[in-house]
Amino acid sequence: MGLFSADEPKRYEIDGKQLACIFCKGETFHTRTEQLHSPGRTFLNLEWTDSTASCFVCSSCGFMHWFMR
Known part of the structure; x- marks a missing residue:
């Protein structure tokens, strides 16, 4: 599958x-x-700090759900 984890798709619980x-x-x-890029850091070649x-x-349709804390 390349871009995804090597594991089989699983069920997940977030905040219960x-x-x-x-x-x-x-x-x-x-x-x-995924890394979140900002224009300023990209311009300064500091994307690794983002x-x-x-x-x-979703293993059925491919819709991507993003979570960050």
Whole structure:
């Protein structure tokens, strides 16, 4: 699958709530971490200092759900 975790899709709970896709209502997801780029840091070639977000990609439809704390 390349861009996703090597694991099989799984069910996840966030803050005590079962994660469900807002598009298709699927309940299993692949996970990945994405870096959030800002224009200023990109201009200064400091993208590596930007924050990251946890992404859950629905295994049924591919809709990506982003979470950051």
